[in-house]
Amino acid sequence: MPEQLKKLFPSFSKELIQDIIANQVIKNFSSGEIIMRTGEYIKNTVLITKGTIKVYREDIDGGEFFMYYLQSGQACALSMVCAINNEKSQIMAKVDEDAELIMVPLPLMDKWMMQHRTWYEFVIGSYRNRFEEVLEVIDSIAFRAMDERLEFYLKRQVEACGCKELKLSHQEIGSDLNTSREVISRLLKKMEQRGLVKLQRNQIEILM
């Protein structure tokens, strides 16, 4: 167990890992489950040890907008900072691939900031990385048209799953980008004609 944690979170000190193991609560979730809803109180900081999680921003009238993936070795940045003031979640998090999470209770998370330099650096680093990722998302929607946004989206999916065959329906992509299936179909067809992708049912092969 300590070796496993050390592998996933190589920057953590021995003492921090011991503290985590002594206090951890591990939870398992399977694909499709929602682990955090918009407006819910955050009671834990979440470390991901297995699987992938998709993080969304939700609209009042039902829209979902995909922001970023969380993967093993990462943490939910928002849960770390909101945690301190007992804030409500501003995001919705859905399990993509079956996931295993370490739940760190708030007061501990706060205490460790002062006790463990490596935890402090991890938290600050997570926050910065996430902020930067969100800024890139802003770029894509503020400066780019739907065709480029789709390309950006597909590239991130490839990065996240580590493979070039994406198991995604046009409908799913449409809701992630907050547009309609028809628009995605149209744009994907054009991309296929340009030789950038190969389309099959429920699968998109990325040739870029």
Next chain:
Amino acid sequence: MPEQLKKLFPSFSKELIQDIIANQVIKNFSSGEIIMRTGEYIKNTVLITKGTIKVYREDIDGGEFFMYYLQSGQACALSMVCAINNEKSQIMAKVDEDAELIMVPLPLMDKWMMQHRTWYEFVIGSYRNRFEEVLEVIDSIAFRAMDERLEFYLKRQVEACGCKELKLSHQEIGSDLNTSREVISRLLKKMEQRGLVKLQRNQIEILM
């Protein structure tokens, strides 16, 4: 000076304020000046003591997208977190109303995180607030059409300047929202017809 700081940053402890005063470098900027460019190295954490600053995300091909205001009593969240790892700036910051800034050198900023609980809480709080503001910006561009985005933009301007007469040209609004002047003129006219604003040259009176 200590009283002034105490007023602007009421949460800061006496010791922290003393530390700030002992180490501060104050800089003044006038309207229109750019205090930070995209890609520049961040060497200081910035506290705002006077004036207002507009923070932008920049596009490769020259576009600017307005994200949020920084005002007296606030700090540049990104400069605080990027600072630690000697990162490049991801944003561009332009002075709106003449500003006075306290520049805190990086190493100090980092040291204070451990020494001063009130500094630690201020930094984390700034970061959370800014993240939440950016999420709202994402909402507006991901879920809303230009007319609603314009309303959202105007409301934030009113909040920032504290008055209902905005000194803004249509051109300026257009570039802040990364659209054209014509589109803004068109939408503002419609808003005027609905009785939401009153238009004059270089001024928009908000009636909402």
Next chain:
DNA sequence: TTTCAAAAGTGACAAAAGTTACCGAACATC
């Protein structure tokens, strides 16, 4: 094999946003 549902293709149209081009009003300054 038949049946059904989900996924994808597509044409036609509507609405929103971007572009071009030109005009006139307001303001500064010489």
Next chain:
DNA sequence: GATGTTCGGTAACTTTTGTCACTTTTGAAA
């Protein structure tokens, strides 16, 4: 007061995106 500049108004048009309606394809289950 003449002149030039910035700002704003607006019509006409194009492109992009969203929507509707309907069909075909594909895979899974009965």
